[in-house]
Amino acid sequence: MAVAEAIAALQERFPELGLAPQPLVRYADGRDSGQLWVRVPADRLLEVARFARDDERCRFEQLCDLTCVDYLNYPDAADRFGVVYSLLSLSQRHRLWLKVFVNDPEPVVPSVTRIWKGAEWPEREVFDLFGIRFEGHPDLRRILCPEGIEDHPLRKDYPLRGRGEREAFVPIDRETA
Amino acid sequence: MGLTEQGAPARSGIATTRLDYALDMIHRHGINWARKHSLWPMPFATACCGIEFMAVAASRYDLARFGAEACRFSPRQSDLMIVAGRVVMKMLPVLQRIYTQMCEPKWVISMGACASTGGVFDTYAVVQGIDQFVPVDVYLPGCPPRPETILEGLMAIQRIVREEGVRSSSERGHGLQMVIEPPPGVEMGPGFGERSLGDRASNPVL
Numbered sequence A: 001m002a003v004a005e006a007i008a009a010l011q012e013r014f015p016e017l018g019l020a021p022q023p024l025v026r027y028a029d030g031r032d033s034g035q036l037w038v039r040v041p042a043d044r045l046l047e048v049a050r051f052a053r054d055d056e057r058c059r060f061e062q063l064c065d066l067t068c069v070d071y072l073n074y075p076d077a078a079d080r081f082g083v084v085y086s087l088l089s090l091s092q093r094h095r096l097w098l099k100v101f102v103n104d105p106e107p108v109v110p111s112v113t114r115i116w117k118g119a120e121w122p123e124r125e126v127f128d129l130f131g132i133r134f135e136g137h138p139d140l141r142r143i144l145c146p147e148g149i150e151d152h153p154l155r156k157d158y159p160l161r162g163r164g165e166r167e168a169f170v171p172i173d174r175e176t177a
Numbered sequence B: 001m002g003l004t005e006q007g008a009p010a011r012s013g014i015a016t017t018r019l020d021y022a023l024d025m026i027h028r029h030g031i032n033w034a035r036k037h038s039l040w041p042m043p044f045a046t047a048c049c050g051i052e053f054m055a056v057a058a059s060r061y062d063l064a065r066f067g068a069e070a071c072r073f074s075p076r077q078s079d080l081m082i083v084a085g086r087v088v089m090k091m092l093p094v095l096q097r098i099y100t101q102m103c104e105p106k107w108v109i110s111m112g113a114c115a116s117t118g119g120v121f122d123t124y125a126v127v128q129g130i131d132q133f134v135p136v137d138v139y140l141p142g143c144p145p146r147p148e149t150i151l152e153g154l155m156a157i158q159r160i161v162r163e164e165g166v167r168s169s170s171e172r173g174h175g176l177q178m179v180i181e182p183p184p185g186v187e188m189g190p191g192f193g194e195r196s197l198g199d200r201a202s203n204p205v206l
């Protein structure tokens, strides 16, 4: 459980970023889950990620998950989207979460596919459902929604029942099959 | 072998008696009696309803009693599509293609709340009722429908076969406008049986 070491290493290497660890979950009685996240600016993400993977004290070899949160209408939220990187070090046995905040109208985050190859599909998923563009991604296409959908359905301002996509099919019959 | 004068089977041994029984039933009820006991279901199982359908096909509820135990996973070898589960936008073209690949005559059961109406999944991705896109003969209520309901639905298809024989689905339209009666003593909620399902002639989509 040496994630404090990893954070110290990150702070030493990037003092200008002011990386302050915060707990992911805080319970009502004041305790927290012991899982920490740090905020990283989008333009420094690649440096921080590469350092986190390669540094002796960090060694985050694995990107467990890459997802996104839409903070629209969230109380006290300063930014619209938070892209969340869930890192795991198998050798050091610790975890750390990175969050990158981006905003409309052009939410762009550098792609970490060159650092963790497994980021390719999660980044496509975030692009598909939240419309966040990953600069440098080798193949940024939709992954879940069918072709022809223009919207990004997990954005909070997208109506739950959609914009008529589910009714807009042309029935297939023998002639058109 | 052979029927007696009165049409009753001759009792001359187990094997011949059974064959005589079949011949007798065909004699009395027509060839559709045989057809309705030879349905070939194709489970289009996309969600939890599919699991319930497996229970019906297995030994306890035993679809074989209705002659419908030969579930085929190729549409070209089957004539009864059982849509068991929710159908999402990406699946719908697949469903429609599979339906067109089945040979006539063919029937469709929309099993469960999800396939029939979208169920609780009133979201952008889930099709709110497959009957907007393929002709449905029998709807099964429930989430999931009880095995008894599924058997009742199969028997409703058998009634359609008995009445309609092998007319193609495009001539037949939506089923026979039959509403399954609740068992005696069971009270159904308001609105039950009020809505007619419409048919091909009045529905331009189908």
Ligand code: SF4
Binding pocket: B047, B048, B049, B050, B084, B085, B086, B111, B112, B113, B114, B115, B119, B142, B143, B144, B145
């Ligand atoms: S009707 Fe209920 S059991 Fe059937 S697919 Fe929908 S949620 Fe599952």
